[in-house]
Amino acid sequence: MDCDETCKKLPAGAMNALPPAPDPFPAFAAIVVAAGKGLRAGQPLPKQFAQWRGKALVRHCVEALVAAGAAPVVVAIPEGSESLAEDALCGFEQVRFVIGGATRQESVRAALESLSDEAPAYVLIHDAARPVVVPSVLERLLSALDQAPGAIPVLPVVDSLAVDRDGFMDGTANREVLRRVQTPQAFAYADILAAHRNWQGAPHAGDDAQVARMAGLPVTLVAGDEAMYKLTFSEDFVAPLPAVRMGTGYDVHRLADGEDLWLCGVKIEHSQGLVGHSDADVAIHALVDAMLGAVAAGDIGQHFPPSNPQWRGASSGVFLQHACEVVAHAGYVVGNVDVTIICEAPKIGPHRDLMRARLAELMGVDIGCVSVKATTTEGLGFTGRREGIAAQAIATLVKAG
Ligand code: CTP
Ligand code: MG
Numbered sequence: 001m002d003c004d005e006t007c008k009k010l011p012a013g014a015m016n017a018l019p020p021a022p023d024p025f026p027a028f029a030a031i032v033v034a035a036g037k038g039l040r041a042g043q044p045l046p047k048q049f050a051q052w053r054g055k056a057l058v059r060h061c062v063e064a065l066v067a068a069g070a071a072p073v074v075v076a077i078p079e080g081s082e083s084l085a086e087d088a089l090c091g092f093e094q095v096r097f098v099i100g101g102a103t104r105q106e107s108v109r110a111a112l113e114s115l116s117d118e119a120p121a122y123v124l125i126h127d128a129a130r131p132v133v134v135p136s137v138l139e140r141l142l143s144a145l146d147q148a149p150g151a152i153p154v155l156p157v158v159d160s161l162a163v164d165r166d167g168f169m170d171g172t173a174n175r176e177v178l179r180r181v182q183t184p185q186a187f188a189y190a191d192i193l194a195a196h197r198n199w200q201g202a203p204h205a206g207d208d209a210q211v212a213r214m215a216g217l218p219v220t221l222v223a224g225d226e227a228m229y230k231l232t233f234s235e236d237f238v239a240p241l242p243a244v245r246m247g248t249g250y251d252v253h254r255l256a257d258g259e260d261l262w263l264c265g266v267k268i269e270h271s272q273g274l275v276g277h278s279d280a281d282v283a284i285h286a287l288v289d290a291m292l293g294a295v296a297a298g299d300i301g302q303h304f305p306p307s308n309p310q311w312r313g314a315s316s317g318v319f320l321q322h323a324c325e326v327v328a329h330a331g332y333v334v335g336n337v338d339v340t341i342i343c344e345a346p347k348i349g350p351h352r353d354l355m356r357a358r359l360a361e362l363m364g365v366d367i368g369c370v371s372v373k374a375t376t377t378e379g380l381g382f383t384g385r386r387e388g389i390a391a392q393a394i395a396t397l398v399k400a401g
Pocket of ligand 2: 036
């Protein structure tokens, strides 16, 4: 339904009764500085183009700024990186590029100059290295421009401070009056452009608030947000491991005469056994898939291809021990596992504790962390007709250390 149809359905006079559409901010442009080398981050690409949480770092903040209504968004990029920038930022009609300079200040200046025809009333200036932009902080910044030509997000200093003189403490500073400064920083465009044009200070202005203050512009402080941190060092690009991960597994093997029956690493006397390339231990196979799944490491077929003769008749215990190694390599240990075997026969109950003990031994965990259960399907389906046995498993892993 489009707008016109909505209006036709409203009673006469209703349009006047509607509250005005919310218009929280005046129009604003944004500058994203992404022209640095990212040397400290040690990534294969300049950090602003490196992948972080599924996309190029610079794309995160550009998406947030566009969503907040910034237009245009001028991104300062290093000379020669046009195709990297286009790949990272495809699909935004508001975005355009300028070539940055040798310092951050020069990159900002180039972007400000490129806006001189539009001369927007307000501009947000932001580091590409800060992927998270919190909308409520933007709201505070833009609202604060009513009172001053500059507004910046700040955070308190919680640690006490020491002046480092050749590795020895040489005085302190009063943390009560100090603030940590973030971006985006908001300015009246004409004022910050003039400030940058007049910048005579040290060649490396840490941010635009310093340039503004040097020009004598008042800069208001608003509350920032810890989420808007800057990625600087290589460890900042290492995703923190979740504390707990889970995976599920499922497998089926056919029953046939003349085969051994292995379940959970235990050989069981039965009229039939399971057919498979390895020992066909369907329960261990489901468990291995659960463990590999929990660390997103593929499935049992990828690790032990049935086409490889090496695994013909192999004991599935080898697969389970390998899955434990994969899990350990990913930085996890087994929290608990729960296996369900689905068959009419044999009865699993008499073997349950031996199965649990064998799985615990193979995985190197306490037996209390290993559950083996069984169910029938009331005679229904292939398991009910005793044509095969199915098994499902869930594994919970916890971060090691
Ligand atoms: N920046 C820029 N132009 C420069 C230098 C820096 O646009 N000549 C940008 C960076 O791309 C970054 C932001 O300024 O988004 C903050 O700088 P910083 O975190 O120091 O990034 P780099 O200078 O790229 O990193 P490094 O100092 O480790 O080389
Ligand atoms: Mg730098």
